Amino acid sequence: VYWDHQIYEQELEKIFARSWLFLAHESQLPKAGDYLTTYMAEDNVIVVRQKDGSVKAFLNTCPHRGNKLNFTDAGNTRSFVCNYHGWSFGIDGALRGMAGQELFDASGMKAGEHGLHPVAQVASYKGLVFGNMDPDAPPLDEWLGDFRFYLDVMLDMDGQGTEFVGSCVKSVINCNWKVPVENFIGDIYHALWTHDSAARAMLGGPVAEVYRDPDSYHVNYNGHGWEFNLDVVGNAATLGDKEIRKYLYGIQPAVAERLGEFRSKMIGSISSVSVFPNLSFLPGQNTFRVWHPRGPGKIELHTWTIVNRSAPQDIKDRWLKGTMMTFSPSGVFEMDDGENFEFSTRTNAGFVTRQQELYMGLGLGTRLTDTDLPGNVYRNQVNEANHRAFYQRWADLLSARSWKDVPKRDKAALRESAFNYDDRKVSA
Amino acid sequence: VYWDHQIYEQELEKIFARSWLFLAHESQLPKAGDYLTTYMAEDNVIVVRQKDGSVKAFLNTCPHRGNKLNFTDAGNTRSFVCNYHGWSFGIDGALRGMAGQELFDASGMKAGEHGLHPVAQVASYKGLVFGNMDPDAPPLDEWLGDFRFYLDVMLDMDGQGTEFVGSCVKSVINCNWKVPVENFIGDIYHALWTHDSAARAMLGGPVAEVYRDPDSYHVNYNGHGWEFNLDVVGNAATLGDKEIRKYLYGIQPAVAERLGEFRSKMIGSISSVSVFPNLSFLPGQNTFRVWHPRGPGKIELHTWTIVNRSAPQDIKDRWLKGTMMTFSPSGVFEMDDGENFEFSTRTNAGFVTRQQELYMGLGLGTRLTDTDLPGNVYRNQVNEANHRAFYQRWADLLSARSWKDVPKRDKAALRESAFNYDDRKVSA
Amino acid sequence: VYWDHQIYEQELEKIFARSWLFLAHESQLPKAGDYLTTYMAEDNVIVVRQKDGSVKAFLNTCPHRGNKLNFTDAGNTRSFVCNYHGWSFGIDGALRGMAGQELFDASGMKAGEHGLHPVAQVASYKGLVFGNMDPDAPPLDEWLGDFRFYLDVMLDMDGQGTEFVGSCVKSVINCNWKVPVENFIGDIYHALWTHDSAARAMLGGPVAEVYRDPDSYHVNYNGHGWEFNLDVVGNAATLGDKEIRKYLYGIQPAVAERLGEFRSKMIGSISSVSVFPNLSFLPGQNTFRVWHPRGPGKIELHTWTIVNRSAPQDIKDRWLKGTMMTFSPSGVFEMDDGENFEFSTRTNAGFVTRQQELYMGLGLGTRLTDTDLPGNVYRNQVNEANHRAFYQRWADLLSARSWKDVPKRDKAALRESAFNYDDRKVSA
Amino acid sequence: MNVNVKGEFAPAAEQHVDRDTANRIEQFLFREARLLDSEAWEAWLALMTPDIHYWMPAIENRRRADRIGAYGPGRGAYFDDTYLDLQRRVARFMQPSAWAEDPPTRHVHVISNVEACRTEVEGEYLAHSVFVNYRSRGEADNDLLLGRREDILRETEDGLRVARRKIVITQSLLMSKNLNTFF
Amino acid sequence: MNVNVKGEFAPAAEQHVDRDTANRIEQFLFREARLLDSEAWEAWLALMTPDIHYWMPAIENRRRADRIGAYGPGRGAYFDDTYLDLQRRVARFMQPSAWAEDPPTRHVHVISNVEACRTEVEGEYLAHSVFVNYRSRGEADNDLLLGRREDILRETEDGLRVARRKIVITQSLLMSKNLNTFF
Amino acid sequence: MNVNVKGEFAPAAEQHVDRDTANRIEQFLFREARLLDSEAWEAWLALMTPDIHYWMPAIENRRRADRIGAYGPGRGAYFDDTYLDLQRRVARFMQPSAWAEDPPTRHVHVISNVEACRTEVEGEYLAHSVFVNYRSRGEADNDLLLGRREDILRETEDGLRVARRKIVITQSLLMSKNLNTFF
Ligand code: FES
Ligand code: FES
Ligand code: FES
Ligand SMILES: [Fe+3]
Ligand SMILES: [Fe+3]
Numbered sequence A, B, C: 001v002y003w004d005h006q007i008y009e010q011e012l013e014k015i016f017a018r019s020w021l022f023l024a025h026e027s028q029l030p031k032a033g034d035y036l037t038t039y040m041a042e043d044n045v046i047v048v049r050q051k052d053g054s055v056k057a058f059l060n061t062c063p064h065r066g067n068k069l070n071f072t073d074a075g076n077t078r079s080f081v082c083n084y085h086g087w088s089f090g091i092d093g094a095l096r097g098m099a100g101q102e103l104f105d106a107s108g109m110k111a112g113e114h115g116l117h118p119v120a121q122v123a124s125y126k127g128l129v130f131g132n133m134d135p136d137a138p139p140l141d142e143w144l145g146d147f148r149f150y151l152d153v154m155l156d157m158d159g160q161g162t163e164f165v166g167s168c169v170k171s172v173i174n175c176n177w178k179v180p181v182e183n184f185i186g187d188i189y190h191a192l193w194t195h196d197s198a199a200r201a202m203l204g205g206p207v208a209e210v211y212r213d214p215d216s217y218h219v220n221y222n223g224h225g226w227e228f229n230l231d232v233v234g235n236a237a238t239l240g241d242k243e244i245r246k247y248l249y250g251i252q253p254a255v256a257e258r259l260g261e262f263r264s265k266m267i268g269s270i271s272s273v274s275v276f277p278n279l280s281f282l283p284g285q286n287t288f289r290v291w292h293p294r295g296p297g298k299i300e301l302h303t304w305t306i307v308n309r310s311a312p313q314d315i316k317d318r319w320l321k322g323t324m325m326t327f328s329p330s331g332v333f334e335m336d337d338g339e340n341f342e343f344s345t346r347t348n349a350g351f352v353t354r355q356q357e358l359y360m361g362l363g364l365g366t367r368l369t370d371t372d373l374p375g376n377v378y379r380n381q382v383n384e385a386n387h388r389a390f391y392q393r394w395a396d397l398l399s400a401r402s403w404k405d406v407p408k409r410d411k412a413a414l415r416e417s418a419f420n421y422d423d424r425k426v427s428a
Numbered sequence D, E, F: 001m002n003v004n005v006k007g008e009f010a011p012a013a014e015q016h017v018d019r020d021t022a023n024r025i026e027q028f029l030f031r032e033a034r035l036l037d038s039e040a041w042e043a044w045l046a047l048m049t050p051d052i053h054y055w056m057p058a059i060e061n062r063r064r065a066d067r068i069g070a071y072g073p074g075r076g077a078y079f080d081d082t083y084l085d086l087q088r089r090v091a092r093f094m095q096p097s098a099w100a101e102d103p104p105t106r107h108v109h110v111i112s113n114v115e116a117c118r119t120e121v122e123g124e125y126l127a128h129s130v131f132v133n134y135r136s137r138g139e140a141d142n143d144l145l146l147g148r149r150e151d152i153l154r155e156t157e158d159g160l161r162v163a164r165r166k167i168v169i170t171q172s173l174l175m176s177k178n179l180n181t182f183f
């Protein structure tokens, strides 16, 4: 599972080429012609703002002889020109021209058939742009489903949406992609031990004994998961910056009015989130990240800092600094995690070791049935319920030939209107 | 095709282990005992001049326990002695002796069965020595066929043959081997765009608009291909050395007498050549090169400088310098190409990307049927006809179990005598 | 055989996961809680001395989420605590506790089922601790069988046993694991040629012409092999330290009394040994080593220095120095070998090269049938009899689905009592 | 290494310091490196001024025509630290519970190409240097980073101190899982 | 690094220059490296004399007994340049259409082991140095080369200038796809 | 690099030598490196004192709490050499039958961060330095090692000589098949 090349090839085909993958935050592409390049698993893609304000995405590969088209991380452009033979494409992906065009015409080439290969579906949820390589995949809203109820805690605190600050920081970790996704989907348990040193350095004391918190949860839906308590600022506190805590306490009443008391206590609480298959973030710390697979034993980690658009600039700057100090390659927390991620993978080099059954049973029997919360809800955030849901979804997709073979385990309980809190559109 | 390990393994077996591969230029081995080591795909071989003046080639592997036999690039020797146990082999490959020979004799060993493993066939064409691992492969003359009509432009301008000057320069490029072969077999089109900067640096202006040249061609035979125009010195001009142009113009009349007016205009014109599967050269620039495969995503590039044996030493020196300045790892043209080669390969890491259909239709419908030129001839050197012929040959060999399954698409039109222009043997 | 990934995967499963592999010398773990980490092929394991004096071994992987448990090479501890979530295990492998234990209890977890995964069998022979991942494997004594008769030459010269001095020196060699095993199992022949320079540097002259030695042997049993002559100090002499030779001559009479005249002449003679599959040592030089496979083309070499426990400290120090000067990454002999090992592997990159039949017939017909020596015995240590026995055993195990499919080619001739020379237990 | 940001490292009219000072600066930087190699974190921290700005930006691939260049303030960074931030990092390294640092990482800092110039501030020097940062952890983790530094060094009562440091590496995708080191 | 060619780099009877000159030479080489790292190609070129011979031979594996050694004039070379050749290379780097250089490559040149000796020519020095040349391009292309240089430096009105440079690397098969850099 | 063994490399109260001596020491170490790069084995050996102790311990991963640290006398070592041992190594390199050294290995020794201090012995100095050791063999064998050295250099009639050398690398699992080089 963490080592086999055959399984990895299957994951690329059955999971990554069919799932909604995070592409960009709309704030990264404010103007027409703004673009960035990113990955969908190992496929490099260009994401670009169109003149009509929509966002399109294309393989970052020239459809002539397959050269990489754009070599930058981001920029603004009117066209994409290939380095090899100079074919030129519009930001809408259309082939616009090339030297010697008359020869191609004479060869019977139909320019309309040789534009950039589009990502089959692109859709947004409150500022987050996702893409899906499979034209038959269910729509993004169905994919996220009731998990949006929780996503709104991060994305829609005040109807003004969010934005990314700073640029993308990228690093390589020699681990299987599922290990960090699992870590963020539900594993607060590790923080107690793994992050003791960082917590002492940043907070002057150990990590809170979250497993004693009576009011904490695992929730999941369609393989997405969120573990959290309701302490409002537990995550934020690790940044060691009281202005950020003040800011969160300051906006909490307004959030409560918008999202309700319960969710308002999640805005910076001790919590972590993964959206299936490979997007993760931390409310409060505001690190936002994708774990791009690079073979069974390697990932490329892309991280950003997400903030409320309405926050004062000074608060945004503090968050940018905060993610750097905690969850970045030089971050004091991330340094602890990296070793765990790598060596939870590398042990699988052993033939006998990788036959070993691991334990993932924490929180069996903690399912809450008498709750109004959407999705599958479990008592106590120290739990492995989300892990189990993630691997269930993973197995469902991996073994499904087509979408109709994918079991519909989770059913939406909320109506679409539940995610539109007022008339103001969330601007992103 | 550019990424898959299984296809690559098939290429090693079905293509490289059955094709005529370039081994050496006879000028590299002037004396008996002169040898060099090179590769046939991933097989390391020794090529050595025999006492009778013939050239033989052997696996550079000791048939005792399989150690590498010779660790140098070239030299002169009377015997090859293995570092491991000291078995000694003659330059004819015969096992000549070892310490404790009496013990081997007593063990019933037949020395005659334990000489170096010979390359099954070795043959020359006007100075170029080729080898073939398959004893059943058709002879070299049949393999090259009418393509020799064009090869003579490079190899037989004046009946005095060619030679290599300088030594072999080797570098690693992370690309599939077919990408550069395709580039040299027919892709002048890229020069306009890719090499604009180098052309301006060397010539003070942009690359000629070759696609407007009414008198230019793609020709191919058995998967070998040559694209060219008839401007005599277009390629040579990029070396930025007018003495070389002068030299070419100077010899052109004599070449015309020998090879005819048409071919005399090809001696340094804008053109490029690949000989199936992995040998390429550039008339005029005189770089000569083999792209040795090292897995689907990597090659080892060996380059030499080829010149007319009869050229003045000063002209030879200028060409050596010229290939260094243009087509070597530090060459201003090669630096542009390398990025294209690598990234036309690397994009294939993407699962969806590598399913994408690329375009290779340029010049469909340009086939000339009313020509005296041998082989398959196409109008306009800005074309992808040679590409298509190369991949056709590639597919033919890859899917053929034995030689009789290989379709004979191209039939020789010229007689063998067509390649012997006079009584003087081409000395090489 | 030396290059294929599929064969390698089979080797991991059919050979390494079923064979008795060297784990430690008992002297490395004198006290309860003393542990070291090592490998069984690619499986990392902890070997630890128990309170009752026994030795146990476990996968060095946490059975919770699979993180590597212990990151040191060696030490002394009361427990092993995982870096990830802090699960704590006793030196007996039992899960002793973790934070939030009540939650695991509530989840119905049975701590008894989640201790460290034990190495299925652990057993010792005169100080050497071996492990076997297969609970169905035959016992160690049967595996070693009559080869113990020879092992006693190294392990039981005086009833006081042996010990390791110094620490473990580790290096990476890009060769197939079978190449060095074959070298040590019987290949004295290479020394004449390969080690000429080192011998001249250390001894001031060439290697002895062992192939003329009328009283030298190849012996093997169950794929283990020993080549040797009876010159008492031939190997030891290469250390260039006459005190060591003096020491050996000094103890020889006592050894003769204990093990007999014949074996007493083997204690430091020209000889080398491999124990199937990947343990090797050199009597006299006293280097002791395991070649851990790391894919078909790479190994990790672990080396130690073994000495008689009863030897004076000064002699032990000299041996430690001697192995460093001769058989360590900076050792003058090892430097010669490394090139051979790597290039006997690397040539197999060639598709044609790796089809080539190699020679392994030296000493065919030298089998001695009229000898009292146990195992399969061959005249003349310059021989490839042990090579053949090793590859036979390799093929037997590789093709056997279960133990009953493994041919029993060698039958024990000696009784168990043959290895207990007196009442004094060999202390180690 | 300027990578299109106003040629920051490029030499211009520069006034080199006298050789005694140049020598002191070089020795200071060598000693600093040795402190890091021997994990003398607190002694190292003492070489920073209280108003230190210790900055190591993340690198982006941008077109030359893109005015914002490869890095800049307010964008991503590995370090953008005040003294307090550095203190926290040192505190974390020194926790007994920093499991990922036990067994210790082994560092070598190679410092070379030291050039020192006067600045407009008396008693402050601009020092250029390049570095090779090599780290090994456990069995087989070996990480290599090269880059350039631009320091402002200040004369204080206790000798030279680092008042500002800019560290620019060549990698844009960091080929290491972390930066458990200083530069 | 002499690799069997008459021990070219090996110390013999050598007269070291005075320390002031040694210091100037070292600083000159450091500044030159900084120019390269900041892509100040033209300023760098101005440090070469018009009669410069800039030579970086290709390396062959030859038996010790083979008198021609690992490299030599008239055999393969990466650079065998006159001033005009260097100019052309610089011109190519500076073309806006040098697509392969946009986004820019990021270079670090580490220079060390600088030793300077007098030569038979007044005002010319022989300078030995070693280098680490590290380049990064795009996301994940990182190239490392190490070698030795032997320079003839000449005193001119404008200061020191490079009149001859010999660059010898250790790799025979170049593990990089190109040498889009200077040494 | 002290890796928990009594902070061996860490600076303490140290008395730096005067600049002339510092300069001589640096040049001595550079010249020594050049001798190694040009395979002038015997000339190199002549720079060692007859009582040299040349020590390069093997590195272990040990808990910080483990008092024995990462290396120490009496444990594994790559070099633990007297003059005689070094002589033997040199003799082996120089044998015509050292097949593994023919064609020659190509070495580059980068030496930097040289700091020199007085010792309690008159005429002996303690010199710190770091190194990058890079070797290439044949087509594609390239090995990189970095580490720190601590030398005792002694003034003799023939100039400076190495009387003791301690070499500490960062790798515990040596990522090379051998150490056919000196440090
Ligand atoms: S590959 Fe892009 S234009 Fe040809
Ligand atoms: S492998 Fe060549 S002589 Fe034995
Ligand atoms: S993986 Fe070891 S405690 Fe969780
Ligand atoms: Fe964490
Ligand atoms: Fe080109």
Ligand SMILES: [Fe+3]
Pocket (backbone or CB within 6 Å): C190, C191, C194, C195, C333, C337
């Ligand atoms: Fe050997």
